[in-house]
Amino acid sequence: MTLIADLRAAVGDDQVLNEGDLSAWELDWRRRYRGRALAVVRPADTAQVAAVVRACVQHGTSLVPQGGNTSLVGGSVPDDSGTQVLLSLSRLANIRAIDTDNLTITVDAGCVLQQVQQVAASHDLLYPLSLAAEGSASIGGTLATNAGGTQVLRYGTARELCLGLEVVTASGEIWNGLSGLRKDNTGYDLRDLFIGSEGTLGVITGATLKLYPQPAAIGTAMAAVPTLEAAVQLLTLARTRLSAGLTGFEVMNGQALGLVRTHFPQWPQPLPPSPWTVLLEQSDTESAAHAQGVFESMLEAALHDGCISDAVVAASLEQTAAMWRLREGIPLAQAEEGLNIKHDIALPVSRIAAFVQENDAALSAAWPGIRIVDFGHLGDGNLHYNVQAPVGVLAADFLADHEAAVNERVYEAVRAHGGSISAEHGIGALKRDMLARTQSPVAMQLMRAIKAALDPRGTMNPGRVL
Amino acid sequence: MTLIADLRAAVGDDQVLNEGDLSAWELDWRRRYRGRALAVVRPADTAQVAAVVRACVQHGTSLVPQGGNTSLVGGSVPDDSGTQVLLSLSRLANIRAIDTDNLTITVDAGCVLQQVQQVAASHDLLYPLSLAAEGSASIGGTLATNAGGTQVLRYGTARELCLGLEVVTASGEIWNGLSGLRKDNTGYDLRDLFIGSEGTLGVITGATLKLYPQPAAIGTAMAAVPTLEAAVQLLTLARTRLSAGLTGFEVMNGQALGLVRTHFPQWPQPLPPSPWTVLLEQSDTESAAHAQGVFESMLEAALHDGCISDAVVAASLEQTAAMWRLREGIPLAQAEEGLNIKHDIALPVSRIAAFVQENDAALSAAWPGIRIVDFGHLGDGNLHYNVQAPVGVLAADFLADHEAAVNERVYEAVRAHGGSISAEHGIGALKRDMLARTQSPVAMQLMRAIKAALDPRGTMNPGRVL
Numbered sequence: 001m002t003l004i005a006d007l008r009a010a011v012g013d014d015q016v017l018n019e020g021d022l023s024a025w026e027l028d029w030r031r032r033y034r035g036r037a038l039a040v041v042r043p044a045d046t047a048q049v050a051a052v053v054r055a056c057v058q059h060g061t062s063l064v065p066q067g068g069n070t071s072l073v074g075g076s077v078p079d080d081s082g083t084q085v086l087l088s089l090s091r092l093a094n095i096r097a098i099d100t101d102n103l104t105i106t107v108d109a110g111c112v113l114q115q116v117q118q119v120a121a122s123h124d125l126l127y128p129l130s131l132a133a134e135g136s137a138s139i140g141g142t143l144a145t146n147a148g149g150t151q152v153l154r155y156g157t158a159r160e161l162c163l164g165l166e167v168v169t170a171s172g173e174i175w176n177g178l179s180g181l182r183k184d185n186t187g188y189d190l191r192d193l194f195i196g197s198e199g200t201l202g203v204i205t206g207a208t209l210k211l212y213p214q215p216a217a218i219g220t221a222m223a224a225v226p227t228l229e230a231a232v233q234l235l236t237l238a239r240t241r242l243s244a245g246l247t248g249f250e251v252m253n254g255q256a257l258g259l260v261r262t263h264f265p266q267w268p269q270p271l272p273p274s275p276w277t278v279l280l281e282q283s284d285t286e287s288a289a290h291a292q293g294v295f296e297s298m299l300e301a302a303l304h305d306g307c308i309s310d311a312v313v314a315a316s317l318e319q320t321a322a323m324w325r326l327r328e329g330i331p332l333a334q335a336e337e338g339l340n341i342k343h344d345i346a347l348p349v350s351r352i353a354a355f356v357q358e359n360d361a362a363l364s365a366a367w368p369g370i371r372i373v374d375f376g377h378l379g380d381g382n383l384h385y386n387v388q389a390p391v392g393v394l395a396a397d398f399l400a401d402h403e404a405a406v407n408e409r410v411y412e413a414v415r416a417h418g419g420s421i422s423a424e425h426g427i428g429a430l431k432r433d434m435l436a437r438t439q440s441p442v443a444m445q446l447m448r449a450i451k452a453a454l455d456p457r458g459t460m461n462p463g464r465v466l
Numbered sequence: 467m468t469l470i471a472d473l474r475a476a477v478g479d480d481q482v483l484n485e486g487d488l489s490a491w492e493l494d495w496r497r498r499y500r501g502r503a504l505a506v507v508r509p510a511d512t513a514q515v516a517a518v519v520r521a522c523v524q525h526g527t528s529l530v531p532q533g534g535n536t537s538l539v540g541g542s543v544p545d546d547s548g549t550q551v552l553l554s555l556s557r558l559a560n561i562r563a564i565d566t567d568n569l570t571i572t573v574d575a576g577c578v579l580q581q582v583q584q585v586a587a588s589h590d591l592l593y594p595l596s597l598a599a600e601g602s603a604s605i606g607g608t609l610a611t612n613a614g615g616t617q618v619l620r621y622g623t624a625r626e627l628c629l630g631l632e633v634v635t636a637s638g639e640i641w642n643g644l645s646g647l648r649k650d651n652t653g654y655d656l657r658d659l660f661i662g663s664e665g666t667l668g669v670i671t672g673a674t675l676k677l678y679p680q681p682a683a684i685g686t687a688m689a690a691v692p693t694l695e696a697a698v699q700l701l702t703l704a705r706t707r708l709s710a711g712l713t714g715f716e717v718m719n720g721q722a723l724g725l726v727r728t729h730f731p732q733w734p735q736p737l738p739p740s741p742w743t744v745l746l747e748q749s750d751t752e753s754a755a756h757a758q759g760v761f762e763s764m765l766e767a768a769l770h771d772g773c774i775s776d777a778v779v780a781a782s783l784e785q786t787a788a789m790w791r792l793r794e795g796i797p798l799a800q801a802e803e804g805l806n807i808k809h810d811i812a813l814p815v816s817r818i819a820a821f822v823q824e825n826d827a828a829l830s831a832a833w834p835g836i837r838i839v840d841f842g843h844l845g846d847g848n849l850h851y852n853v854q855a856p857v858g859v860l861a862a863d864f865l866a867d868h869e870a871a872v873n874e875r876v877y878e879a880v881r882a883h884g885g886s887i888s889a890e891h892g893i894g895a896l897k898r899d900m901l902a903r904t905q906s907p908v909a910m911q912l913m914r915a916i917k918a919a920l921d922p923r924g925t926m927n928p929g930r931v932l
Contacts, residue, residue, distance in 0.1 A: 101698055101816035102847070103705070146651050154710070157649060160626065175908045180814040182846040183623060184886035185612050185662055186893060187901055187931060188913045192658035196651055213706040232567055239569075240679040243751045244620070244710030285709045348646040350567035380648040381568070420650035427652060435653055442641045446920065447654045453919035454912065465653060 003059040007041050007085070010051035015042040015091075025086050028077045029070045029133070033429065035078035037064075037086040044091050046166060046174055046205040053203065053459070054172030056085055062462050063087050065199040067110065067141030070133035072342075073428030075145065075198045075464050089140050092205060095119050104163060104180040106208045109140025116209070125211040128155035128247075132328065140204040146196035148424030153379035154247040154283070155212070157424070159195045166206035167194050170455035178208045193450070198426050199461040201454045215283035218247075219291030220320040223299060223311040224274035228353040231278050231378060233307040235349065238280060241298045248281030249379035250327050256375045259333035259388075260326055267325055270312045278308075278378070279327050330375050334386060338395035340373070341387040341403050345414050346423035349381045355417045356383075362409065363387065367402060382423040385410065411438065427465045435465065469525040473507050473551070476517035481508040481557075491552050494543045495536045495599070499895065501544035503530075503552040510557050512632060512640055512671040519669065519925070520638030522551055528928045529553050531665040533576065533607025536599035539894030541611065541664045541930050555606050558671060561585050569677045570629060570646040575606025575670045582675070591677040594621040594713075598794065606670040612662035614890030619845035620713040620749070621678070623890070625661045632672035633660050636921035644674050659916070664892050665927040667920045681749035684713075685757030686786040689765060689777040690740035694819040697744050697844060699773040701815065704746060707764045714747030715845035716793050722841045725799035725854075726792055733791055736778045744774075744844070745793050796841050800852060804861035806839070807853040807869050811880050812889035815847045821883045822851075828875065829853065833868060848889040851876065877904065893931045901931065 001009070007016045018039035025040045027033070038061065043049045056063045063085040066076040078084040092110035099105070100123055107116055113134040120127040129142060131149035141147075142158040143165070155161060164179035167190075177191055194202055225231045231251050238246050254275050261269060271277060284291035292313055299311040314320040334340050347355050360372050369390030376383040387406055389398035411421050415438055427435050436444055444466075451466055467475070473482045484505040491506045493499070504527065509515045522529045529551040532542040544550040558576035565571070566589055573582055579600040586593040595608060597615030607613075608624040609631070621627060630645035633656075643657055660668055691697045697717050704712050720741050727735060737743060750757035758779055765777040780786040800806050813821050826838050835856030842849040853872055855864035877887050881904055893901050902910055910932075917932055 099814060099816050101702065102814040104814070146655075148649050152649065156626075159655075160622075169908065169912065173908045173911075175912065176906060177909065179886075180816075180884065181812045181886050181889075183614050183618065183812045183843075183848045183889040185888045185890060186886055186897075187905055187909065188667075188916055189612075189625070189655075189658045189662050190909060190912055192655045193916075196653075196655050201654075213709060215709065236567065241751060243679060243681065243749065245751065283709065285707060285711065346647045346649045348565060348568040348570070350565050350646075377649075382649045418646065420645075420647050420652055422651045423647075423649040424651060431652075439653060440642060442635065442639045443643065443653070443656060445639075446635065446641065446656055449919040450654055450659075450916065453915040 003055060003061055004039060006055035006059070007039060007052060010055055011041055011043045011048050025066060025088060026077055028074055030072050033074035033077045035080050036082040037078040038083055040086045040088060042088045042091050046092070046168065049087070049203055049205050050168045050172045050174050052085070052087055053168050053170070057172055057457060057459055061085055062459050064461050065089060065144070065203045067138030067144070068112065068133065068136040070137045071141065071145050071426055071428055073425050073430040075426055075428030076141065079463060087203065089138060089205070096206065098123060099180060100125065102180045103211045104208050105211055106178055106206065107139055108206055109138060109204045111139045113137045113139060113142060120211050121214070124214055126214050127209060127211055129158055129161055132331070139207055143195050143204050143207055144198050145426040148377065148380065148382065150250065150377065151247050152377060153249055154244055159192060161210050162191065162195060162207055163210060164208035165191050165194055165204055167202040167204055169202045170457070170460045178206060180208050196426070198428060198465050200451060200465050201460060216286055217284045217288035217291045218320065219282040219284055219288070219295050220314040220323050221280045221295045221299060221311060222271055222323055223278045223280065223302065223308040224271045225276045225278055225308050228276055228356055230307040231276055232349060232353060233305070234278060234302055235379060237302055237307070238298060242282050242294065245282045245284060246280070246379070247283045248279065249377070250279040251376060251378040252277050252279070252327060252330060253374040255371050256330045256373045257326065259337055259373065260329045263333040263336040264329055267329065268322065269326060270323070271310055274309065279323055327375070330373070334373055334388065337388055339399050340389070340395065341399060341406050343385040343410050344423050344425045345385055345419055345421060346380070346382045347414065347417050347419035349378070351417045351419070352378065352381060352383065355413060355419070359410065359413045362413070363406065366409070367406070429464055432463070432465065469521060469527055470505060472521035472525070473505060473518060476521055477507055477509045477514050491532060491554060492543055494540055496538050499540035499543045501546050502548040503544040504549055506552045506554060508554045508557050512558070512634065515553070515634045515669055515671050516638045516640050518553055519634050519636070523638055523923060523925055527551055528925050530927050531555060531610070531669045533604030533610070534578065534599065534602040536603045537607065537611050537892055537894055539891050539896040541892055541894030542607065545929060553669065555604060555671070562672065564589060565646060566591065568646045570674050571677055572644055572672065572674045573605055574672055575604060577605045579603045579605060579608060586677050587680070590680055592680050593675060593677055595624055595627055598797070605673055609661050609670050609673055610664050611892040614843065614846065614848065616716065616843065617713050618843060619715055620710055625658060627676050628657065628661060628673055629676060630674035631657050631660055631670055633668040633670055635668045636923070636926045644672060646674050662892070664894060664931050666917060666931050667926060682752055683750045683754040683757045684786065685748040685750055685754070685761050686780040686789050687746045687761045687765060687777060688737055688789055689744045689746065689768065689774040690737045691742045691744055691774050694742055694822055696773040697742055698815060698819060699771070700744060700768055701845060703768055703773070704764060708748050708760065711748045711750060712746070712845070713749045714745065715843070716745040717841060717844040718743050718745070718793060718796060719840040721837050722796045722839045723792065725803055725839065726795045729799040729802040730795055733795065734788065735792060736789070737776055740775065745789055793841070796839070800839055800854065803854055805865050806861065807865060807872050809851045809876050810889050810891045811851055811885055811887060812846065812848045813880065813883050813885035815844070817883045817885070818844065818847060818849065821879060821885070825876065825879045828879070829872065832875070833872070895930055898929070898931065
C-alpha cells in the first residue's frame with residue numbers, strides 16, 4: 001500500500017488532505033514560514049495518531065505535529081520539500097475529565113487553551129495559563145513549547161501546570177502517563193522530557209493539568225518608575241508584601257507606551273509618560289477592597305522609598321481592563337508602526353537593568369535612530385526586547401540589511417549576562433542555528449543522544465530544535 | 467596504572483579509602499542495606515568528580531554517588547560485590563553565590579539542606595524544602611531523589627525549587643546547566659531528566675535553587691475530623707480561603723496519634739482522640755494576628771459545615787512547635803513500638819478516602835489485629851501508609867512472614883486507584899523490582915533507552931531504579 005492509502009486506512013479518506021489549498025496548515029501565524037505538505041492528516045483520537053505515526057515510520061516519511069500553529073518560531077509547519085506529513089491535532093478536542101477535589105482536568109491535546117480556561121471557570125476553578133494567542137493555541141502546543149504568558153510569576157509555565165501526559169512515541173506506541181498525582185518519584189521524568197521538546201520526540205495527545213481555586217478578587221495597579229533598577233526594587237517590595245498574591249509584574253518602556261499612544265490615541269493612559277511603567281496584578285483571597293488596600297499601602301511605601309514617581313490603583317473592572325489593554329496593545333502598536341526585530345529573551349532579574357542599559361547604548365551607537373521597544377514579564381526575567389527601524393527608514397529594508405547583525409549582537413549580550421535566547425516561544429526552525437551556539441557542546445551532545453535514543457529514524461519534526 | 471592509583475591521582479592519596487572500617491559509607495540510614503565498596507573516594511570539587519568518573523569508565527568500574535545517605539530506599543550504598551566505587555559528595559560543600567534580587571542561591575551538591583536553609587535565612591530569605599532528615603540530607607541527594615517534605619503544597623518538590631544544575635555525565639564531562647532563569651525554552655529539559663534519576667545518569671555536583679521572601683508570620687492550627695472525606699472537604703475549603711497562603715496540610719489517624727500518646731505521654735495533645743486529625747499551617751504576609759484571624763474564621767465555617775468536630779489555633783510559637791512535634795513524633799513512636807512495614811504512596815486527593823477505607827478493611831480481614839498507622843501530606847495526596855504488627859506478635863516475625871504479601875496488596879490497590887508506589891523517596895534498590903510492575907512496558911522502554919543513551923557502559927549506580 002502507498003503511504004496515502006495507509007493514512008486513509010488509519011483516519012478515514014476525508015481526513016487525509018493532499019490536494020487543493022492547504023495553506024491553512026502550511027503557513028505559520030506570523031506568515032514568515034510557508035511549507036508544503038505531502039498531506040495533511042487529521043486523526044480523531046489517540047489510537048489514530050498512533051496509526052498515523054506507524055504508517056509514517058513504515059514508509060520512512062517524517063511528520064510535523066501541529067496544534068494551534070501559534071508558536072511564532074516556525075515549529076509547526078512543514079518544510080518546503082513536499083515530503084512531510086502534517087499531523088493536525090485539532091480534532092482531538094475533548095475534555096476528558098475534571099476532578100474538582102483533586103484540582104485537575106484531563107484534556108485532549110487539541111483543546112484550545114481558552115476552552116480549558118472556560119471549562120475550569122464553569123466549575124469555579126482556574127486554569128491559570130494565559131497568553132495572547134489563547135483563543136487559538138492548543139494545550140498540546142502550549143506543552144510542546146512550554147508556553148509562558150502573564151501569570152508565570154505565581155503559577156509557573158505550562159510545564160509547571162502539567163501533572164501528566166499521554167504521548168504517541170516516535171515508534172507509534174502510546175505512553176499513558178496521565179496522572180493526577182502531585183508527587184510521583186517512580187523512574188525518570190518522561191513528562192518533562194516531552195514538554196518543551198516541540199514535537200521532536202513524540203506527539204502529545206493528552207494532558208492532566210493543575211487547577212486552582214478562583215481568587216476572591218483581582219487587584220491591578222500601574223506605577224511610573226524612573227529606571228529599570230527602580231522597577232526591580234519595586235518587584236522585591238511587591239514580592240515581600242504580597243508573596244504568592246502577586247500574579248503579574250509587567251514592565252513597559254516609554255517607547256513601547258509611546259507607540260500605543262500614537263496608534264491607539266483613543267485608549268486613555270492613566271499615568272503621564274515615564275521612562276518605565278510597571279503594571280502590577282494581585283490575586284486576593286479576601287475581597288476587592290482588601291486588594292486595593294494592600295496595593296495602596298505598598299505603593300505608598302514605594303513612593304516613600306523613591307522607587308516610583310507616581311501610581312494609580314484600578315478602582316473598577318473597567319479600569320483594570322484598560323490597564324491590560326495598554327500592555328497588550330504594545331505588539332499591535334508595533335505591528336502598526338511596521339516590521340520589527342523581535343527577541344524573546346530571559347535574564348536573571350538581577351542582570352536585566354545592566355543588560356538593557358549596555359545593550360541599548362551599543363545598539364543605538366551601531367544603528368543611530370533605532371527605536372528599542374522593551375516590554376515583558378519582569379517578574380520572570382522575561383523581556384520582549386524588540387527593535388524598530390529608525391523613523392523614516394523603510395522597515396523591510398532595515399530588516400533585510402540589519403536583522404542578522406542586530407540578532408547577533410543581542411544574543412551575544414544575552415549570553416554574556418547568563419540569559420536565554422528563547423524564554424517562552426521555543427526554538428522551532430527560527431532559532432535552530434542559534435541553539436548550538438548558545439548551548440555548550442556537552443549539552444548538545446546530551447540532547448542529540450536523547451533524540452537518537454527516542455527517535456532513531458528521525459521521524460518526528462526533523463529540522464526543529466536540533 | 468591501577469584504578470586505585472588513578473583515583474589517588476585524581477583526588478589525592480588521603481581521599482581514597484580502601485582499608486579499615488568503611489561502614490560510615492557502606493551502611494544506609496535505616497540499617498537495612500549494607501554493601502561493600504572497592505573504595506570510598508572523596509573529591510573536593512567538580513573537576514575532581516569528573517576525573518573520578520573518567521577513571522572508573524577507563525577501568526570498567528561502576529560507581530555509586532552518595533550525599534547524606536538518607537533516602538531510605540538503598541539508593542546510595544554500594545552493593546555487596548566489593549567492586550563498586552563509592553563516590554562521596556560530602557566535601558563539595560560550598561555556597562557558591564546568593565543573588566537576592568533574582569531570589570536564587572547556587573550551591574555545591576554536598577551542602578546539607580539545613581545549611582542552605584540557614585544561609586537563606588541570614589539574608590531574610592527562605593529555601594522552603596523542609597524534611598525530617600534536613601540536618602543530614604545533601605542538596606544533591608534531595609535533587610537526585612526529588613525529595614518532598616512538608617511544604618510541597620505551596621512551594622513544590624525539590625524539582626520545582628531548582629532552576630539549574632551542574633552535572634558530571636557518565637562519560638566524565640561537566641555539563642554546566644547552572645542558571646538562575648525562571649524561563650528558558652532552549653532545547654530539551656536536561657535538568658528535570660537528571661533530577662529524580664537517583665545517580666543513574668550522572669552525578670549532580672551543583673545547583674541553582676529558588677528562594678522566597680520570608681513570610682511575615684506563620685499560623686498553625688489543629689482540627690479533629692470525623693472521616694477522611696471530611697479532611698478532604700476541609701482541604702478544599704482551606705485552599706479556597708487561603709490560596710497559596712496554605713503551606714501545610716498534614717493528616718494523622720487515631721492510631722498514629724495513639725502511638726505518640728503511648729510513647730511520648732509528656733507531649734500534651736491539644737485535642738481529644740479522633741478518627742482523624744489535621745495539622746494546618748499557613749504563611750501570612752501581614753501579621754500573626756491576621757493569620758490567626760483567617761484561621762479562626764475558616765475553622766468556624768468548617769465547624770458550621772460539619773467537616774470538623776473540634777479545632778484549636780496555636781497562640782504562640784511554643785504551641786506551634788508542640789503541634790509539629792506531635793506530627794513529627796509519629797515515625798519515632800512507630801520505631802518505639804517496633805519494626806513496621808512502610809509505604810510512601812501518592813494518590814489523587816479525590817481517591818484517598820476510598821483507598822484507605824477499602825484497603826484498611828482488606829488488610830484487617832487478611833491479617834486480623836494489624837494496626838494501620840496513617841499519616842502524611844494530604845494536600846499533596848501523599849500518605850505514609852504504614853502497617854504495625856498486631857499487639858502481642860513479635861514484629862520481626864510478622865515482617866518476615868507477611869511483609870511481601872502486605873506490600874503486594876497495598877501496591878496493587880495503589881495501582882487500581884491511579885496512585886504511585888513512591889511519592890517522595892524514590893526507587894533505589896528497594897523498589898526496583900516493583901517499578902517494572904507499576905510502569906507500563908512503553909514507559910520502561912523509554913526509560914531504558916534514555917539510560918542506554920546517556921550511560922551506555924552502565925557506569926552510574928547500576929542496579930538502582932532500572
